Amino acid sequence: MIEFHNVRLVFGDQVVLDRANLKISEGEFVYVIGETGIGKSSFLRLIYMDILPSFGRVRVGGYDSSTIRSYHIPYLRRSIGIVFQDFLLLEDRTVAENVAFALYVTGAKKQMIGPKVAKVLAEVGLSAKENAMPGDLSGGEKQRVAIARALVNDPVILLADEPTGNLDPAASRDILAIFDRVNRRGTACIIATHDYGMLVQRPGRVIKIQNRNFYDVV
Ligand SMILES: Nc1ncnc2c1ncn2[C@@H]1O[C@H](COP(=O)(O)OP(=O)(O)OP(=O)(O)O)[C@@H](O)[C@H]1O
Ligand SMILES: [Mg+2]
Secondary structure: OEEEEEEEEEEOOEEEEEEEEEEEOOOOEEEEEOOOOOOHHHHHHHHOOOOOOOEEEEEEOOEEOOOOOHHHHHHHHHOEEEEOOOOOOOOOOOHHHHHHHHHHOOOOOHHHHHHHHHHHHHHOOOHHHOOOOHHHOOHHHHHHHHHHHHHOOOOOEEEEEOOOOOOOHHHHHHHHHHHHHHHHOOOEEEEEOOOHHHHHHOOOEEEEEEOOEEEEEO
């Protein structure tokens, strides 16, 4: 479902990945670890084709980085949910509006939006907060809004960049429990993390980025 073939990624004179190969299958639960600045966020960006490799190719679903056109990228992203560390919520919209926004932009039918938003907010345990403003939420609640927004389009792949980076252990456990449930329903989860507690709480495949390549940690 995701394949990196001989990928080279360069920023200026800095080589982040070189001849890197990797396959991730449907429904996998994957952690991506490695030192700060090693390329974890860049790896996620390659998957949603926010950046393209300097050499080699990245294939995701039916799309190939070497042939994709910019107007295909929104279609690719419909099958990918993305959770950013800093939430990126719209501060002047309610929780429900933040989640609904992700549906509007994909052209969902109006009558589908309300029920879908309610369902996904229930899934992340935020039904009671649907009319709250982001500024009135805790960090863990904001992150759950960001996850609801990533899930509302029923993605095949969920990407999360250090989703527990700013959260206390209890909030982190809640977030990981949501990813676990989502994965059990068949969504592949790919989580960049520094939080080794996660790997113990919910074991999964661990890919380490090192020496400009990927290594399975077993
Ligand atoms: N747009 C960019 N332009 C130039 N250099 C970049 C760009 N994006 C990333 N880099 C560099 O590429 C390297 C990998 O960055 P990346 O953000 O992927 O690392 P990371 O593993 O996610 O780090 P962290 O754990 O701190 O989040 C870093 O050295 C970074 O400075
Ligand atoms: Mg990063």
